[in-house]
Amino acid sequence: ETGVTQSPTHLIKTRGQQVTLRCSSQSGHNTVSWYQQALGQGPQFIFQYYREEENGRGNFPPRFSGLQFPNYSSELNVNALELDDSALYLCASSSPRGANEKLFFGSGTQLSVL
Amino acid sequence: DAKTTQPPSMDCAEGRAANLPCNHSTISGNEYVYWYRQIHSQGPQYIIHGLKNNETNEMASLIITEDRKSSTLILPHATLRDTAVYYCIVRVGGRYGGSQGNLIFGKGTKLSVKP
Numbered sequence: 001e002t003g004v005t006q007s008p009t010h011l012i013k014t015r016g017q018q019v020t021l022r023c024s025s026q027s028g029h030n031t032v033s034w035y036q037q038a039l040g041q042g043p044q045f046i047f048q049y050y051r052e053e054e055n056g057r058g059n060f061p062p063r064f065s066g067l068q069f070p071n072y073s074s075e076l077n078v079n080a081l082e083l084d085d086s087a088l089y090l091c092a093s094s095s096p097r098g099a100n101e102k103l104f105f106g107s108g109t110q111l112s113v114l
Numbered sequence: 115d116a117k118t119t120q121p122p123s124m125d126c127a128e129g130r131a132a133n134l135p136c137n138h139s140t141i142s143g144n145e146y147v148y149w150y151r152q153i154h155s156q157g158p159q160y161i162i163h164g165l166k167n168n169e170t171n172e173m174a175s176l177i178i179t180e181d182r183k184s185s186t187l188i189l190p191h192a193t194l195r196d197t198a199v200y201y202c203i204v205r206v207g208g209r210y211g212g213s214q215g216n217l218i219f220g221k222g223t224k225l226s227v228k229p
Contacts, residue, residue: 033216042201042219043158056216090157103217105157
């Protein structure tokens, strides 16, 4: 149990729709990262938020966007859904206290795009 | 692309030590070796990390070769609950100043612990 919670756990959307996924970070953690994990692959970094600003982004198009709120919770928004967006979306929180902070992952949201 | 190479799968008998190898021949001097694992239907879980010295915690031991080009994760007494995909990752350590949340995962090693 990491203290990172994600909602919903499962979601079904159709191509072209928009989706919002939510993440509550572990208490005391002010950094949130989002990952996409396709079936059989390792997670891929989407972006990171620190103190409500995006700080680092992977190779994902602009239709993937996010927000971080003052309580450090976060949202991942995906517009114009495509079939290839079907994946497990993982949220991870960390605290930049000291060196080498480790990431604490939630259990993810399984998104299916039909 | 991931900077590490791992075997795609391994088997281990319950109660025996599981030794998971990882090659990272292009590792830089300021890069740490991290290990995470992912049990089916869960998010990845941090196991251990190190720079150049061997490390041990309550979950595992990490042995890094002197030239730092490879490492081995050791689960001393594997149980059925250790069945998971294990990821070896190298990344720059240090205080926050960049994309510290950016872990580059490969496909990992699928460890199957058998009774």
